[in-house]
Amino acid sequence: MQFIKPKNNNADKVDWLISEQVREIVKNYAEYCEYSESEVVDMFLKNLLKDEGFLKWIDGIRHNKRMLRKMGLEEFMEGEKLG
The missing domain is CATH 1.10.1220 (Arc Repressor Mutant)
Structure with a gap:
């Protein structure tokens, strides 16, 4: 739901x-x-x-916490891998 x-x-x-x-x-x-x-x-x-290539690219630069927060991907700041 x-x-x-x-x-x-x-x-x-x-x-x-x-x-x-x-x-x-x-x-x-x-x-x-x-x-x-x-x-x-x-x-x-x-x-x-949902674009896997984009998520892999983000994962490569995930040290940019502000960018991740603004995109709503805070969970990946905590060490989870994208994709």
Whole structure:
């Protein structure tokens, strides 16, 4: 069971350039899911933490505790291996 988590209150506005196609995909997917566009992007990008190559790369630099904390990977600061 997945428990409902509070929305991210530490949200910052970002200045990214994305294609018109991607904006349209996010807009329509958000409408389909009944989430805001920001929520869709937030949820989707968190899936990057399931990329095994990315996790191995992170494991190689896990001495960067602040980076791990910001990415929600605190458990790996305590010596667990990623992946």
